[in-house]
Amino acid sequence: MPNLTQIALATGFGLILIGFYGALTRRSLLRIILAFTLASTGVNVVIVAIGYMRGRTAPILDEAVTTTTAVGRIIDPLPQALVLTAIVIGLGVTALMLAHAYRLFLRHGTLDIAAFRELKW
Amino acid sequence: MVKRLFALGLLTVFAGLFASLLSGYVPDAELNPSARYYAERTAPDLGAANLVTAIIVTYRGLDTLGEVTVLFLAAAIVGLVLGSGRGIHRPRPDGRPAHDPHSRHSAPPPDRSAADRANAGRPDEAPSSAHPPVGELLTTGSHLLAPLILLLGVYVFANGHLTPGGGFQGGAILASATLLLLLAQPGRQFSHRLISALESLAGLLFVVIGLLGLALAGGFLDNRILPLGTLGELFSAGAIPLISTLIGLKVGAEFSSILASLSETRHYPALRVQADADTESAAQTRNQPADHADGEQP
Amino acid sequence: MPNPILLIAVALGTAFLLGLLEERRRRLAWAISLAALAFLSWVPATWLLALATGQAAPVEILTAGAPPPFAINLRLGLAEAALTLLVNLTGLLTTLYLKDRLLDLGRRAMAVLLVAVMALDGLILTRDLFNLFVFVELTAIATAGLLLLSDDARALAAGFKYLMVAQFISVLLLIGILFAYHAGGTLNLDGLAGAPSVLGAGQGWILEAGGGFAFLLMFVALVAELKPFPANGWALDIYESAHPAFAALFAAASGTAALFAVDKLLTIGGSEWLGAATAIGLATFLIAHLCALPQDNDRRLLGYSSVAQTGLVLVGIGQRDLLGDRYFFVAFGLLAAHAVAKAGLYWLSGLMAERGLSAWAALRGQPWLILAFASFLALLTGLPPFPGFYAKWELIHHLAGADRLAPLGLILLGTLIEAGYLFRWFGYVIKRPPPASAPLPCPIHQALPILVALVGAWGLGWLWGELSGQTQLLLTWPLAFALLFLLLEWLPSWVKNTLAIAGLLAFFAATYDYYDPLRLIFALIFLVGGAIILLAGYATSGQRTGFYPSALLMYAGLAILVLAEDSFQFFAAWELLTIGSYFLILRGQAAEPHALSYLLFSLGGAFLLLTGFALAAQGAPQLALADLGGVPASLSGWVFVLLAIGFMTKTAALGLHVWLPGAHAEAETDVSPMVSGILLKAGLFGLFLLLMHLGRQQLYGIELTHVILWIGALTALFGNLLAAFQEDAKRLLAWSSIGQMGYALFGLALMNHLGWLMALMFVINHYIYKSMLFLSLGGVAKRTGTRDMYRMGGLITLMPLSFIAVLIGIIAISGVPPLSGFGGRWIFYNAILDTEARLPLVILFFAGPIAFLYLFRLIHTVFLGQLKDEHRRVREAPFWILLPQMLFVALLIAFALVPGVALRQVDGYIARFFPDGGLTWDGLSIVSHYGYWNPVSIMLIIGVIFMVVFAWLLFVNRRAQKVKQFNIAFAAERPYRPETTHFAWNFFAPYRKALGFLTLPLATRFWDTLADLLHAAGDLGRRLYTGNGQTYAFHFLAFASGLILWGLGVRP
Secondary structure: OOOHHHHHHHHHHHHHHHHHHHHHHOOEHHHHHHHHHHHHHHHHHHHHHHHOOOOOEOOEOOOOOOOOOHHHHEOOHHHHHHHHHHHHHHHHHHHHHHHHHHHHHHHHOOOEHHHOOOOOO | OHHHHHHHHHHHHHHHHHHHHHHOOOOOOOOOHHHHHHHHHHHHHHOOOEHHHHHHHHHOHHHHHHHHHHHHHHHHHHHHHHOOOOOOOOEOOOOOEOOOOOOOOOOOOOOHHHHHHHHHHOOOOOHHHHOOOOOHHHHHHHHHHHHHHHHHHHHHHHOOOOOOOOHHHHHHHHHHHHHHHHHHOOOOOOOHHHHHHHHHHHHHHHHHHHHHHHHHOOOEOOOOOOOOOOOOOOOOOOOHHHHHHHHHHHHHHHHHHHHHHHHHHHHOOHHHHHOOOOOHHHHHHOOOOHHHHHOOOO | OOOOOHHHHHHHHHHHHHHHOOOOOHHHHHHHHHHHHHHHHHHHHHHHHHHHOOOOOOEEEEEOOOOOOOOOEEEEOHHHHHHHHHHHHHHHHHHHHOHHHHHHHOHHHHHHHHHHHHHHHHHHHEOEHHHHHHHHHHHHHHHHHHHHOOOOOOHHHHHHHHHHHHHHHHHHHHHHHHHHHHHHOOOEHHHHOOOOOOOOOOHHHHHOOOHHHHHHHHHHHHHHOOOOOOOOHHHHHHHHHOOHHHHHHHHHHHHHHHHHHHHHHHOOOOOHHHHHHHHHHHHHHHHHHHHHOOOOEHHHHHHHHHHHHHHHHHHHHHOHHHHHHHHHHHHHHHHHHHHHHHHHHHHHHHHOOOOEOHHHHHHHHOHHHHHHHHHHHHHHHOOOOOHHHHHHHHHHHHHHHOOOHHHHHHHHHHHHHHHHHHHHHHHHHHHOOOOOOOOOOOOHHHHHHHHHHHHHHHHHHHHHHHHOOOOOHHHOHHHHHHHHHHHOOOOOHHHHHHHHHHHHHHHHHHHHHHOOHHHHHHHHHHHHHHHHHHHHHHHOOOOOOOHHHHHHHHHHHHHHHHHOOEHHHHHHHHHHHHHHHHHHHHOOOOOHHHHHHHHHHHHHHHHHHHHHHHHHHOOOOOOEHHHHHHOOHHHHHHHHHHHHHHHHHHOOOOOOOOOHHHHHHHOOOOHHHHHHHHHHHHHHHHHHHHHHHHOOOEEOOEEHHHHHHHHHHHHHHHHHHHHHOOOEHHHHHHHHHHHHHHHHHHHHHOOOHHHHHHHHHHHHHHHHHHHHHHHHHHHHHHHHOOOEHHHOOOOOOOOHHHHHHHHHHHHHHHOOOOOHHHHHHHHHHHHHHOOOOHHHHHHHHHHHHHHHHHHHHHHHHHHOOOOOHHHOOOOOOOHHHHHHHHHHHHHHHHHHHOOHHHHHHHHHHHOOOOOOOOOEEEOOEEEEOOEEEOHHHHHHHHHHHHHHHHHHHHHHHHHOOOOOOOOHHHHOOOOOOHHHHOOOOOOOHHHHHHHHHHHOOHHHHHHHHHHHHHHHHHHHHHOOOOOOHHHHHHHHHHHHHHHHHHHHHHOO
């Protein structure tokens, strides 16, 4: 019986593979960007899943979770912090890719990735 | 077809790797030493109740600074490329690229200020005509909602050290107000200068506070330059709320700037540029929409 | 000391501050950026100085006031200080270089540049894995942003391709980091590497579930940032299309930071990953160089070269286990050479209006830029006295010591290919017509960065010389003297000539006491002989830009070579004289291809020497030449073969001779005698040393000296034969040199007393008569405007002194009495009577008469016969070209009369090695056990015979009368191909009919085919880079899959 972590990990990995496949086979720049977004979402799922611990609560101290009991009650806060950074960075890269795609479209009038082959060999 | 098979073949290797990662995965039963440290020491040392925010703002503050910089970069570049930036190889009205790729020195346009004004205002392209009319509901709703959204955003980042939330979340909420306004009023011009000044100032203060930590407390980005206060109160956890606020403002400004830049791109009629597309391949592929090119013929 | 966190804080603060400025205050923004970057360069500079002098210890920089595993920490040690200095300085100079462009783009572009520099600093400093990821992403975004800011619209596509790969990288890196955290319990690099910490995490985590895979993923991702083959198409596109200043930043700074990131990562992996790094680096190095061969776009060529150089540094990193405390010396040497040279070259590229390689001929407008270009090429190729040279020397020695021969060979092969395309380019720059456009613009803000790179290149050369523990080459007198001439280029040539002659003679006088008799002879030829030939330099007026530094570089190499005591000095000298002579030969009018083939053969030979020395040293950093005999028997055969082939490349032994005729014939009038009369002796000197110390060697039961004997005999035969069939006087002399070197080789390989004496006679004789003949025929060619002998004739009355020189010269060469050539023959016949090698002996005898055939033509076709109409007003050669010839005539006669002056000492010296079969010196007579030779009496006898015959001829012909010239040649001449009706054309046609099959250019064909194959392979290889971003994604994933499959195999 797989536990929640494994299901989440498998989902994340699956998303990554789907994203990779899309990036390798779609020819429209927008779909490629979308595929990468999918893959980074997969990574974020994986990150969160790694921090997850069964039966524990969020890493925020209050009346229920005090400083003394925190060690036994909260999940690992670090992946939670990391995932935030990862999300934001992913967003920055996506924005940049969109800017590229937009300018490429302006210049070439197409979004087909096979059309941008002035540089080669 | 070969391409897909090839892709599948390559991905099989990755699937295999992921599968072995998955099968070998043993979830931790106890917090590892790092996490244990955060659980035990955050409250006494930093005075923050939200451990995630404490980690983001302080323990891994350098990451966060980098992350803010990522957004700053993205906003600056997107702004340069899509917005009012100049000197990029944007096609001129006469259909020539602004810069010959082989020219070494790109001479600045002689009427720089005139070009500025034209870019900023763009009076010749009536924005509203380019968009479908916006419904009454959306317009009125946005006027009502925008202040509330902004308030929520401020709440989220100001309370980041106590409750779920923090600078990024709050900033994103702020930017959603911008998005709403843009949706309600598509041609709306945001003051890039204001946004840019806000984001730069917030960023600069972030760095200055970091350096204050170096001077007054234990190191760069140490939050104990202000009194830690009582755990759970709004004015506690040293500089964390302050930094959260700055991050919130900065992220909000940056997202808004990206959104504004992206929304302004509509003013470029793509048709004018198509004449400029000079490569053979582009000429051939232009007629097939890229989305169709995606589906290979069965 | 400034806190290193300022590196990040100041860069970021300035970037944010720029946002507060008004858009139109661009100059202010630019000035602020410049000031910030200057500060950012100053900080690591002070640290570097303090750390290097021991005034400071490496520091840990804590953030957030919490200890390392919990909060992010940075570290600044010597390596970090050096690398951040490199990065920030590159950033500073890039900002300076880009002044116009940045002022045009505005403050946000400057902010992007600042952030890019900051991200690279962070990448170098951070000790936290996830923080590393953040900086990797920042670098990627900044890179893509800078691409968007480039002039070239094609950079857009390159940027997108890069972002695609960057996305794959970031996915793999993140998963790797998170699983490493899960397995190791920390994100701290040192914690994961097993450093003692509060966590107690050790090396063990990597063996735990997922740990190995996690490392594998991180390794794949970070190595992919180094543009490994085949996942590097995106990098090439970037290098080609980015603004050259950005390309400089990517090559010099980004590459550096990424390499250091991999280096840090490898500290937490085991040593089995070093092998993977080595293999990836080697494949990248070799294939990228191959693909660069057919390139004609300068920026893409530099891109391939960058990719290859990064691969080489990765190979260096892969040898970390081997190099020990010399690791940083080697890796930094390779890295610094690459970074400085590539930045400089890209900055130069920014000055060029056109992209073809020949367009760089525009550099000729500004000689100092040529110097910069040459220095950067030498830096890349690892020639002395640059850091790459010292680093490669150590790397090769360590590899040889640990029996890692495959990487050793591949590194040298790749370097040779690299030298091939880089110096082909240099040939274009020197020889091709410059583009018609306006003279090269070089505003001060663009000149300054190039100048800094140039100074940096030489400074690093000095530094690496200090750190190497070897001889500091830049401080050796000869090299310093040669470099001095770079500063004196503005002087007129006669002043420089005088200075050069004085320098050579003074150095000889100062070092006179250090020479044993054998070395004394070589030193005499190299230094005093060089000074005599330099006399001809007075014939040239003007400044003669470039001649003196090159010539003195060659002489410096020769001077160090004779004095060398260990293998390092010997090899450094060898490379110096090779480069110097290459520059000299390249000066000839049509010398471009020949100079290149000369350089490639010489470097190929030099690399064999390097391998031989490295094998012999067995892991030691160098080897005293005298200890060469102490090499264990299992190796000595191989060492012998490598060194012998290396030396024989220089003496142009058969099969390795194809470079010589062109190089010697196409050189300038007074350069030909230098490279022929003097330079060839360097190879013989090497062979003397080799045979002296290693003696007879066997390999698989084959007596190696016997093989050399055969090679010598065949070289003599073919050299002479081909000389006979030449129409070009200088080519004839060049082929004759090949033949003469064959004799010398033969004499050496006889391995007996008289054989060596004969070889030494050849050394002296060949210097004198070949220098003389090249000068006199060069003078003739200068006056007549042609080198084709059938276009000359009847010059005896117009150029009598040249005629006398040639006459004396060919009497000496042919070995007929009374001149010294006969002495050589006499010793030679004595020597071969001592051996049993009968068959090569026959061949050698057969070669003798052929020499008469070609020598006869020099007199007969050039000086006798009908004077051509267009030559009726020809004057005698210039005085300064005649003067050395007359000196040589005097020398020849003197050496013929009293050979004992030179030979007696050497005879005694050789007796140390071959006590038996020496000569006895009895007054003026020389006695061997076969007979005696008295040069003076022979001279007298021949003189008397000559006078008698001459008088008789005069008497018999007393009634002869002069007839008018019967112009048969012109009467029957056809307007096209006049040579076919000239009697002297194809003079030896009958012999050619009989022996022509021997003159088939088999060796030339072999080498040409090899070159074509390499080119074809390169052309095929680069088709891999289709330009499609998706194909590049496939390449990346294929690379990653390959590594993953390999990694799965490695994991227990």
